Amino acid sequence: MSKITVVGAGNVGATVANVLAHKDVVNDVVLLDIVGDLARGKALDSWQQAPIDYYSTRLHGSDDYKDTADSDVVVITAGIPRKPGMSRDDLISTNAKIVTSVTTSILEHSSDPIIIVVSNPLDVMTFAAHQVSGLSSKRVFGMAGILDTGRYRAFLASELNVSPKDIQAVLMGGHGDTMVPLPRYTTVAGIPVTELIDTDKLDAIVERTKKGGGELVKLMGTSAWYAPGAAAAQMVEAIVRDENRIFPCCALLEGEYGINGIFLGVPVKLGINGIEQIIELKLNEEEMALLKTSESHVRQVIEVFEGMNV
Numbered sequence: 001m002s003k004i005t006v007v008g009a010g011n012v013g014a015t016v017a018n019v020l021a022h023k024d025v026v027n028d029v030v031l032l033d034i035v036g037d038l039a040r041g042k043a044l045d046s047w048q049q050a051p052i053d054y055y056s057t058r059l060h061g062s063d064d065y066k067d068t069a070d071s072d073v074v075v076i077t078a079g080i081p082r083k084p085g086m087s088r089d090d091l092i093s094t095n096a097k098i099v100t101s102v103t104t105s106i107l108e109h110s111s112d113p114i115i116i117v118v119s120n121p122l123d124v125m126t127f128a129a130h131q132v133s134g135l136s137s138k139r140v141f142g143m144a145g146i147l148d149t150g151r152y153r154a155f156l157a158s159e160l161n162v163s164p165k166d167i168q169a170v171l172m173g174g175h176g177d178t179m180v181p182l183p184r185y186t187t188v189a190g191i192p193v194t195e196l197i198d199t200d201k202l203d204a205i206v207e208r209t210k211k212g213g214g215e216l217v218k219l220m221g222t223s224a225w226y227a228p229g230a231a232a233a234q235m236v237e238a239i240v241r242d243e244n245r246i247f248p249c250c251a252l253l254e255g256e257y258g259i260n261g262i263f264l265g266v267p268v269k270l271g272i273n274g275i276e277q278i279i280e281l282k283l284n285e286e287e288m289a290l291l292k293t294s295e296s297h298v299r300q301v302i303e304v305f306e307g308m309n310v
Helices: 011-023 036-053 088-107 122-133 145-160 199-210 212-220 226-240 285-308
Strands: 003-007 028-032 058-062 073-076 114-117 140-142 245-254 260-271 274-278
Touching: 003 011, 003 088, 011 028, 011 036, 011 226, 028 036, 036 058, 073 088, 073 226, 088 114, 088 122, 088 285, 114 122, 114 226, 122 140, 122 245, 122 260, 122 285, 140 260, 140 274, 145 199, 145 226, 145 245, 145 260, 199 212, 226 245, 226 260, 245 274, 260 285
Parallel strands: 003 028, 003 073, 028 058, 073 114, 114 140
Antiparallel strands: 140 245, 245 260, 260 274
């Protein structure tokens, strides 16, 4: 694989392109935006960084979908960001139109790409992209869980005063307040986190993680971009390198966990073909109840979307 397209040259999209370039795992990254000069400027800035940071990945900015032809992986970040007081659900109408239009335009020039959706509200935007694309659900999925676990692991690292490198964790469910934390699957260098932290502190970290996006919106007046951009780039790297890495991703469930027909965050194996496997954890009753609550919320959002006839 050698060509990646990132649609949307805003903060998240530009970060995806820049982080991917630093990883030096692909030959070519196209940064596409309806504001062509913005995309061209950010791509040029990143390319001028290459001699300084020692990478060879070429970056190109464009506003023409012809330049995305034969893309192996497409990352969709296009859409309006959250503003203070705005929920992810408020974004549905505008961003659904953008995501479906982007997906259709991409497929006019690339026959069978892997599509990673980052646009919010994530679960329903991934549903929309898959619906309009006609591609296998193994090739259309969303970035959420890597970001959510990144926040969770970062908070734990601060509380425990340890390196975030040593913390492994799994979160499931929808992207947002109904995400499902799984503390018993959280370890620090192989040690269960429950042996290292009091329950009340762990619960507080879980709650902070659920509202992690909102916390940043309040602080900055817009959505985050460094961590989301890096998370999407990590997914692309796993695919391009055929690493078969285990990540929580927003995937279409077709009977797994007793859930059918919606996209929800679950652990998957990511490789050259996209989602190589959906991993079913043996959830206990409490965890399964939380997952079902998350499922219900996502279904409500999808019903809103379907009622819009976008």
